[in-house]
Amino acid sequence: MIGRRLLQKRVWNSGRRWIFPSSPPSPVPAEYCKRHFSTHVLAAFSSPSDNPINLKIPYTENKCKFFSSNAVADLPTNGIVDVPLAQTGEGIAECELLKWFVHEGDEVDEFQPLCEVQSDKATIEITSRYKGRVAQLLHVPGSIVKVGETLLKMDVEENRIPPVVLGNLENEKHTGGVLSTPVVRNLAKEHGININEVQGSGTDSRVLKEDILKYAAQKDILEDPSFTATADLGEPLHGEMSSSQVSAEVSEHYEDTIVRLRGFQRTMVKTMSMAAKVPHFHYVEEIDCDALAELKASFQTNNSEPGIKFTFLPILIKSLSMALNKYPMVNSCFNEESVEVILRGSHNIGIAMATPFGLVVPNIKNVQSLSILEITKELSRLQQLALDNKLSPDDISGGTITLSNIGAIGGKFGAPIVNLPEVAIIAMGRIQKLPRVADDGDIYSASIMTVNIGADHRVLDGATVARFCNEWKRFIEKPELLMLHMK
Amino acid sequence: MNLMRFKGLPILKQLHIEEQLLRTSSENWCIINDGTNDPTIVMGVSGKPAELLEIESVLRDQVPVIRRFTGGGTVIVDPGTIFVTFICNKEAVPDLQPYPRPIMSWSSSLYSKVFQGIGDFHLRENDYVFGNHKFGGNAQSITKTKWIHHTSFLWDFDVRNMAYLKLPKRAPAYRSARGHLDFICRLKDYMSRSTFIDKTVEAARTQFLLRSFELGTIENCSETEFRPSTRFLTNEELEAAAVAGQ
Numbered sequence: 226m227i228g229r230r231l232l233q234k235r236v237w238n239s240g241r242r243w244i245f246p247s248s249p250p251s252p253v254p255a256e257y258c259k260r261h262f263s264t265h266v267l268a269a270f271s272s273p274s275d276n277p278i279n280l281k282i283p284y285t286e287n288k289c290k291f292f293s294s295n296a297v298a299d300l301p302t303n304g305i306v307d308v309p310l311a312q313t314g315e316g317i318a319e320c321e322l323l324k325w326f327v328h329e330g331d332e333v334d335e336f337q338p339l340c341e342v343q344s345d346k347a348t349i350e351i352t353s354r355y356k357g358r359v360a361q362l363l364h365v366p367g368s369i370v371k372v373g374e375t376l377l378k379m380d381v382e383e384n385r386i387p388p389v390v391l392g393n394l395e396n397e398k399h400t401g402g403v404l405s406t407p408v409v410r411n412l413a414k415e416h417g418i419n420i421n422e423v424q425g426s427g428t429d430s431r432v433l434k435e436d437i438l439k440y441a442a443q444k445d446i447l448e449d450p451s452f453t454a455t456a457d458l459g460e461p462l463h464g465e466m467s468s469s470q471v472s473a474e475v476s477e478h479y480e481d482t483i484v485r486l487r488g489f490q491r492t493m494v495k496t497m498s499m500a501a502k503v504p505h506f507h508y509v510e511e512i513d514c515d516a517l518a519e520l521k522a523s524f525q526t527n528n529s530e531p532g533i534k535f536t537f538l539p540i541l542i543k544s545l546s547m548a549l550n551k552y553p554m555v556n557s558c559f560n561e562e563s564v565e566v567i568l569r570g571s572h573n574i575g576i577a578m579a580t581p582f583g584l585v586v587p588n589i590k591n592v593q594s595l596s597i598l599e600i601t602k603e604l605s606r607l608q609q610l611a612l613d614n615k616l617s618p619d620d621i622s623g624g625t626i627t628l629s630n631i632g633a634i635g636g637k638f639g640a641p642i643v644n645l646p647e648v649a650i651i652a653m654g655r656i657q658k659l660p661r662v663a664d665d666g667d668i669y670s671a672s673i674m675t676v677n678i679g680a681d682h683r684v685l686d687g688a689t690v691a692r693f694c695n696e697w698k699r700f701i702e703k704p705e706l707l708m709l710h711m712k
Numbered sequence: 713m714n715l716m717r718f719k720g721l722p723i724l725k726q727l728h729i730e731e732q733l734l735r736t737s738s739e740n741w742c743i744i745n746d747g748t749n750d751p752t753i754v755m756g757v758s759g760k761p762a763e764l765l766e767i768e769s770v771l772r773d774q775v776p777v778i779r780r781f782t783g784g785g786t787v788i789v790d791p792g793t794i795f796v797t798f799i800c801n802k803e804a805v806p807d808l809q810p811y812p813r814p815i816m817s818w819s820s821s822l823y824s825k826v827f828q829g830i831g832d833f834h835l836r837e838n839d840y841v842f843g844n845h846k847f848g849g850n851a852q853s854i855t856k857t858k859w860i861h862h863t864s865f866l867w868d869f870d871v872r873n874m875a876y877l878k879l880p881k882r883a884p885a886y887r888s889a890r891g892h893l894d895f896i897c898r899l900k901d902y903m904s905r906s907t908f909i910d911k912t913v914e915a916a917r918t919q920f921l922l923r924s925f926e927l928g929t930i931e932n933c934s935e936t937e938f939r940p941s942t943r944f945l946t947n948e949e950l951e952a953a954a955v956a957g958q
Contacts, residue, residue, distance in 0.1 A: 317812070321758055338856055343758055346784040346838045347812040347852035367758075560803075569806055623807045 305360050306408055307375040310342065310351070319371045320344040322364045331359045333379070340376065357381035373428050405432040416441045500645055504682040507640050508690045512698050514656050514672040517541075520704050524597075538576070538630060539600040541653070544700035545628065546572040546592040547710060552693040556625045558646040559684050566648075566684055575624035575644065576604065579634075580611045586644065587616050588624035632656065632674065641679040648681040649690070713740040713804075713920035715913065716927060723748040723789055724778055726797075727942040729927070731781045733799050734853060734860045736938055741799040741925075742916050743862075744909055747791040751873050753777045754864075756784040756851060760953070761945065763881055767954040770876050777945045782860065784838075784851030788876055792868030794905065796912055799860045805919065810859050812852055819850070819861050825915040831902050837884040840865075844886055845897035867899045867908070 310320060320342035327339055335356045342349055360378040364370055405413075405420060409432055413420040416437060423440045425432035486494060517537055524535040549556045553568045560567065575588035587607040589600060610616045627644040632655035641652040654675040661671045680690050700706055718726065726745050733741050753765060753775055761767055761777065764786045770777060775788075787793075798819065802810045808818050820835035827833035831842035840848030840863065848865045874892040887895055899908065916922060 323758060336856065343756075343783040344812060346756075346782075346816075346850055347854055348757055348781070348783045349812070349854040350856050352856050567803075567806065571806070 304407055305378050305380050306355065306357075307406055308339075308354065308377050308379055309373050310370045310376050312372055317344045317372065319369050320349070322366055322368050322370055322376075323348060324366050325362060327359050327362075329359050329362055333357065333359060342370065351376070353379070355379055355381045371428075404429055409434050409437060412437050500642055503643055503645065505643060505679050506682045506687065506690075508678045508680065508687065508694060509638060510676055510678075510694050510698060512674045512676060513661075513702050514674050516704055517701055518656075518672055530598075533598075533601060533605070535601060537656075538628075539597050539604055540704065541701065542574050542576075542589065542592055542600050542604075542628065543595075543597050544697055544704070544707065545574060545626070545651070547700050547707060548693055548697035549626070550593065550710075551696055552689060554685060554689055555649045555680075555693050557648055557684065558625070559648055559681060560646075569625040571623075571625065573623050573625045575627040575647075576607070577627065577629040578608060578611045580614065585611050585616060585621060586624065586627060587611060587620040588622075588627075590623065626650070628653065638675040638677040640677055643679050643681050648684045650679045652677045652679070713742055713800075713916065713922050714925040715742045715744070715916070715922045716925045717744045717746070717909075718927075719746040720749050720791065721745045722750070723752050723754060723795075724776075724942065724944065726795060727754075727778065727780050728940045730797055730799065730860060730862065731940040731942055732938045734781075734855065734858055737799070738801065738857075740801060740804045740920065741797070742913075742920075742922065743795070743797040743799070744912065745795040746905060746909060747867075748789050748793060748795070749791065751775060751788060751790040751870070753786065753788050753876060755779050755786045755945075757781055757941075758783070759786055761950055762953045762956060764878055765950075766876055766878060767950055771947060771950055771954075773876075775876055777950060778942060779945055780851070780942045781940065782851040782853040782862065785849060785880060785882075786877055787849055787864050788869075788873045789864055790870060790873060792866070792870070792900075794865040794867045794899070794908065795862065796865065797860065797862035798916075799858065801858050810854055812854070815852060815854075815859055815861050816850065819863070822915050822919070823848075823912070825918070826908065826911040827902075836886050839884060841886075842897055842902065846895055847897050847899045865899050865908070866896055867905055869896070869898065 321344075323341040323343050325340045327333055327337075333339065333353045333356065335354065336352045338350045338352050339359075340351050342351060358380040360380045362377045363375055364377075370376060404425065404427075410420055412434060413423065413432075418437060418440055420432055420437070423432050423436050424430075426436050427433045514537070517540060520540060521535050521537055528535065549572050554566065556572055557566045557568045559565075571590060572592040573588045573590045574592050575586045577584065577586050587610070589595070589603050589607065592600060595603065607616065607620060610620065624644065624647065626647055627641075627650045629639075629641055629650065629652045631639055632653050636654050637657075638654035639652045641650045643650050654677075656672050656674045658670050659673045660668050661673075663669055676694070678690055678694060716729075723745075726743065726748070730743060753770065755761065755764060755777065757780065759779065765777065769775075789795075805818055808814055816835060816838060820840070823840060824833060833840065833842055835841075836844065836846070838850055839846040840850070846866075848863050850861065850863050852859060852861045871893065874896075877892065879889075879891065883889075903911075913922065
């Protein structure tokens, strides 16, 4: 369908997100599934006319704030739902129910504690994922409940299904040979998925909501014909749609096509709207990379370890960390509700990568404690995992600042959007040979890289970012200064 | 993080304070109790006395038995036991997921600093061990907004006291059916009390800004009627459990 392709192209231009296949489902309240994702707003290069389009890897769990709002399922929750005992930690297969905090018939709010369970050494409060009414408690205190087993049934508000469906709960939907609840079946229908094709991951191969989402996401990606497999670093973004191919096809087909945004795209709408509320400012600077090029060449020539390829990026990453030591505010995260800034102790520097599966931002943890060689190896490891679509949840969460090397693809620089809850993002353009004027008036050529730092103006002011950038620039232009801090 | 230090505080009082702070305070706390007063048995929230205790001996010798508010196993504590507790908001430790295993890992990395170069310290399943001998037991409780992780360290113990505890049915795999005395070891063989406590405070200081706190301040500030669930089991309850267990 042309329309779909058009939209795909547009979505591609605004960046594709990458989905980690084996993870728990979409917005789920904190106490349940181990959260594997962090929300990333990736560099978006806005076209001059603006409306910065962002890339997002949805899902939540970050300290700073808005995961709770993200926890509202963007999927319909109709009728009576089975609330299972969700994963409370690796290797824990079952818990003992200690006590209920609610009774049948009680109205409960989202996040209200429902019960307390015990697993091994810990007692854990389980809070409600939904707002609704307790329909039926399925276990008594003292009983052992397996992870995934239903704890209670809840009558969730915003019923959109006529009562007749609610009444059919007892027959656990064996039609078509696939076990699932009415909610999950509706979800599949909404996504246009044949539920029988979905691999169920619940008990007795039951199809769960997360299975539908995973299937839908994979289907989305696989069906996209406009995917170009670029293995290099950087943002696969262009300010506007470019292909003349597209316009040719458009001219043959004038009808509108409606494409419902769902799954990750739908979450992106929400998270982008939130990111749009952040007042950004952008700071642009040029950095002379002659010394950087020499250093890289030296590393390569004197390389004693085979299989390691030296690039500019690890040196830029380490220099960035050095500059962050002096300006920790740039490596922080902002909690809007408590109006607090958390100065993050670790420098977990995220690197945007384009992969055949979409855009992803893994981060290198604790750069402040790593050598350039260690950073090179870790970067290579993450790149390989990204290409194989095997990044772990830990790899893509916990970032404190993001680097986007759009220059690997092209462009002078972009105007990136901060990757919440971080407060700064740096887009680096291509290194270009440009003429410079020396003090004595002579013209010489220098390798110049233009960078654009996008910053959250609620937390950072121009002076701080300017000074921070000067510090970083100093380390790049005079890398010998890194030795001053060598331990 | 508020730091409270005690010496010889009765374990029931300590648990009441901890439970109150977990349920009613919005701050972060570290509590260190350098030994309790009398030997006391402390069971986890769902412990069954008949399975875990030699009830006859316990009743005969009038050993107090407490059921605490956190999960986990049974210990017998006395002046040789050092207690360290962390009560934190979910955001207190950056990047820490509020679930049992991550919290357990975080705590073990903190104690790794304390025991650096000493013995072969690590977290084994849910216990702190030197080699394969346990010297610290852990328990946790995780609520909507906070979590507590508390540890009882066997700086020293009286062999006779161990006789009140049965071999637990649920035991970690590495225990390999060893009896109490083959399974546990004494921290006093590795470190003095004051060194251990000082190093623990230092390790906490690397992650938090510590402020000393006096107990009196909490009691005065408490406005809500808080009733802790941690309590002594009565003789009647123990007797009934003994009968039911037969």
